[in-house]
Amino acid sequence: MTAPLTPPHQPSSNGPWQTPPEWGGQGGTGGTGGTGGTGGPGDPHSGGVPEPQEERDLRSELLRAAVVTVLVTVAGIGLGLLWLWLAPRVPLISDGTAVFLRDSEGEEAIGADGTFVLLALAFGALSAALVFLFHRRGGIALVVGLALGGLLGSVLAWRLGVWLGPDQDVVAHARAVGKGVVFDAPLQLLSKGALLAWPLGAMAVHLGLTALFGPRDPEPEWGVYPGWAAGGPVPGPGASGAGSPAGGGAPPVPPTES
Secondary structure (H helix, E strand, C coil): CCCCCCCCCCCCCCCCCCCCHHHCCCCCCCCCCCCCCCCCCCCCCCCCCCCCHHHHHHHHHHHHHHHHHHHHHHCHHHHHHHHHHHCCCCEEEECCCCEEECCCCCCHHHHHHHHHHHHHHHHHHHHHHHHHHHCCCCCHHHHHHHHHHHHHHHHHHHHHHHHHCCCCCHHHHHHHHCCCCCEECCCCCCCHHHHHHHHHHHHHHHHHHHHHHCCCCCCCCCCCCHHHHCCCCCCCCCCCCCCCCCCCCCCCCCCCCC
């Protein structure tokens, strides 16, 4: 009698190429489980792919820049109130038929622009110092947010000062106060370039603080030879060769024939 043969559809339990049961996969090729197994590191169904560190840093930097933009813009309310308080007034007077400058040689209108510029520069320096203090490792997005917030804050301060200032309708104001009564002209910003004082000052101050007190890149570390650490001679060009002397120095020079 002969022993019963193994059915062709069932692998032998003693076969050397049998797939181990712990690999488990259906339809694995060659016992590797590369295509039929589940739960491996490269399986897309085994779990979410971790977010790269660069994307997390970029998202955090953009969030900080957005917060800085909003806070600096809101600070424009303070600039507008100070400009309204400190800007010189332009006196006007009416004779009943027309409105004239009381002092035709006065420089109050220019003084209003100068006051706005000086205040905006001060606000720019203060905002840049605070941003650098709380976010010393800020990148380009933080600087852009600081500049954008300064520009929006300047526009907000300008419109707020004009809105809270004297009446914009000069004729109606002159009629209301009467003939020969001095009244203030509307608060105006004649030079719109003054709106750039805050963002330009903020970027300049932030750049200076970063150059002086910002974090420095680590210095590269150079390799140290054992002979240097022990105080020995500096190895020559052939020090690493097989025929170099035991001391690690340059090979002796043979005497020349006279």
